[in-house]
Amino acid sequence: MGGTVVEITRTNGEETETIGRAAYEHPLPVRLCHWANTIALFVLVGSGLQIFRAFPSFGAKIPQKDLLNWPKSFAIGGWLGGALQWHLTFMWIYMATGLFYLGYQLLSGNYRQVLFTPRDLPGVWPMVKHYFFFGPKPEVREAYNPLQKHAYTTVIGLGVLSVLTGLAVWKPVQFSWLAWLMGGFHRARLWHFLVMWAILAFVLGHLVMVLLHGWNNFVSILTGWKKDPEY
Amino acid sequence: MEPENIKPGSDNPKAGNSELTKPTAPPSTAPVSAPPQAVAPQVANVEQATPTIIRSKIERPSIDEHKFAKMSRRELLKVAPLLALGAFAIPRFQQALLMKGLRFSDWASARLFRQSLLAPTFADAHLTPFEKFPINDYDVDDPGVIFENWSLTVSGAVQRPGDYKLGQIQALPRVRQNTRHICVEGWDVIGRFGGARLSDFLSKIGADTSARFITVTCADDYYESLDMATALHPQTLLCYEMYDQPLTREHGAPLRLSVPTKIGYKQAKYLTDLKVTNVLQKVGYWEDQGYSSFYGL
Numbered sequence: 001m002g003g004t005v006v007e008i009t010r011t012n013g014e015e016t017e018t019i020g021r022a023a024y025e026h027p028l029p030v031r032l033c034h035w036a037n038t039i040a041l042f043v044l045v046g047s048g049l050q051i052f053r054a055f056p057s058f059g060a061k062i063p064q065k066d067l068l069n070w071p072k073s074f075a076i077g078g079w080l081g082g083a084l085q086w087h088l089t090f091m092w093i094y095m096a097t098g099l100f101y102l103g104y105q106l107l108s109g110n111y112r113q114v115l116f117t118p119r120d121l122p123g124v125w126p127m128v129k130h131y132f133f134f135g136p137k138p139e140v141r142e143a144y145n146p147l148q149k150h151a152y153t154t155v156i157g158l159g160v161l162s163v164l165t166g167l168a169v170w171k172p173v174q175f176s177w178l179a180w181l182m183g184g185f186h187r188a189r190l191w192h193f194l195v196m197w198a199i200l201a202f203v204l205g206h207l208v209m210v211l212l213h214g215w216n217n218f219v220s221i222l223t224g225w226k227k228d229p230e231y
Numbered sequence: 232m233e234p235e236n237i238k239p240g241s242d243n244p245k246a247g248n249s250e251l252t253k254p255t256a257p258p259s260t261a262p263v264s265a266p267p268q269a270v271a272p273q274v275a276n277v278e279q280a281t282p283t284i285i286r287s288k289i290e291r292p293s294i295d296e297h298k299f300a301k302m303s304r305r306e307l308l309k310v311a312p313l314l315a316l317g318a319f320a321i322p323r324f325q326q327a328l329l330m331k332g333l334r335f336s337d338w339a340s341a342r343l344f345r346q347s348l349l350a351p352t353f354a355d356a357h358l359t360p361f362e363k364f365p366i367n368d369y370d371v372d373d374p375g376v377i378f379e380n381w382s383l384t385v386s387g388a389v390q391r392p393g394d395y396k397l398g399q400i401q402a403l404p405r406v407r408q409n410t411r412h413i414c415v416e417g418w419d420v421i422g423r424f425g426g427a428r429l430s431d432f433l434s435k436i437g438a439d440t441s442a443r444f445i446t447v448t449c450a451d452d453y454y455e456s457l458d459m460a461t462a463l464h465p466q467t468l469l470c471y472e473m474y475d476q477p478l479t480r481e482h483g484a485p486l487r488l489s490v491p492t493k494i495g496y497k498q499a500k501y502l503t504d505l506k507v508t509n510v511l512q513k514v515g516y517w518e519d520q521g522y523s524s525f526y527g528l
Contacts, residue, residue, distance in 0.1 A: 089332020
């Protein structure tokens with residue numbers, strides 16, 4: 001697991017020495033999807049919050065109880081119509097990226113390094129202890145530890161949910177069964193909103209972990225190669 | 232480590248074999264004096280050539296640091312095409328790109344629309360009380376229609392153009408339905424709407440239903456359009472009643488559109504003119520400012 005590991009060598013005249021190792025962790029399709037999705041998600045969240053500003057409530061219109069007055073400067077689109085243009089454009093990029101990613105992972109078998117399976121369950125608690133309660137660091141044997149697999153698998157589910165809840169809000173007649181599954185149009189809109197915050201919570205955790213794990217880890221999602229992996 | 236890592240590039244087609252070489256034998260036994268490129272041909276079967284010398288080492292493919300740096304740069308460049316998305320940040324291209332996205336959404340929406348699929352209807356108990364049904368206008372609550380003089384002026388691709396009085400529309404079979412009215416802002420209400428099916432009225436006026444659009448204009452200069460598929464949908468009404476009472480002025484008396492398969496701004500009030508046409512000069516009041524043209528639900 002974890003892709004090919006190679007040794008990096010330096011040649012000085014007649015001497016060749018090993019100066020480090022590198023693992024190929026992220027195939028090109030995964031890297032492309034990661035960054036396309038980063039951009040799409042940024043636009044969708046920003047424009048979604050601008051759309052939300054038009055009716056920042058989840059109850060009845062009359063009387064209207066505003067839940068959150070999101071500042072305009074942290075939104076994309078400038079006005080409701082503009083925000084809808086961004087949202088309706090980037091949702092296609094988001095969905096295409098998601099479908100391509102899932103298709104690639106399944107067909108290439110690459111999903112095996114990241115999909116959380118029952119086999120990973122025993123490793124969850126030691127990782128939680130390490131991350132949150134200063135427990136000892138479990139041995140790293142794969143590109144993704146059980147907790148990472150759990151996070152990356154969950155966020156794919158959240159991505160699917162964001163599309164389904166979005167469809168229920170956008171097309172509550174054509175996909176009335178979806179809206180019904182979500183407890184009606186009102187609830188679908190609420191779910192769409194909550195799924196966004198859940199994805200943002202993942203993004204926050206993801207960014208913190210990237211900061212903690214340093215430059216080599218960040219470079220790997222650009223070049224595919226992670227220098228000096230822990231396994 | 233798993234055994235496949237011993238085979239060069241075994242599960243990694245991206246990193247070509249020419250990049251990855253087996254650990255070269257120690258300088259004392261192998262003449263590795265050539266520049267990095269010369270190392271590549273030595274991808275020989277190391278197990279066979281130097282089995283005893285490096286037995287203690289973990290056998291891994293190796294790569295020269297310069298080659299690794301070059302390969303990393305090349306892999307980075309492969310991600311660069313995504314910078315094309317940066318076109319969205321350039322003011323000159325931005326609006327055109329967003330319009331393409333919007334038009335694609337409209338195209339997809341029209342494909343998704345199924346004329347036979349009815350919008351959900353609701354029990355009376357779920358109705359929003361009439362007094363809590365929001366009134367949305369773009370300028371005035373009441374454009375001052377004089378009911379006695381009112382008629383719907385029909386033109387375009389129809390066999391019987393002319394002025395139609397409200398009584399002629401009310402003579403068509405009356406439909407009453409509790410449907411959801413959804414505003415583009417995000418709120419919604421369930422209302423009770425009554426009126427004549429637009430499809431019945433279109434037959435009455437002898438409309439060419441192979442035409443692409445219905446357009447309406449309103450007493451307050453609002454204007455709208457519907458695609459023919461939606462105009463012929465059985466729940467699309469020329470609405471003259473809400474909650475079993477004649478339309479009030481704020482809700483669009485004497486005649487408005489009620490289209491449960493469309494967003495709220497499509498449900499024009501105070502209708503004065505209706506035209507059947509293949510060409511849209513204008514789409515609608517909000518659409519022409521950048522909102523979705525189709526916006527089917």
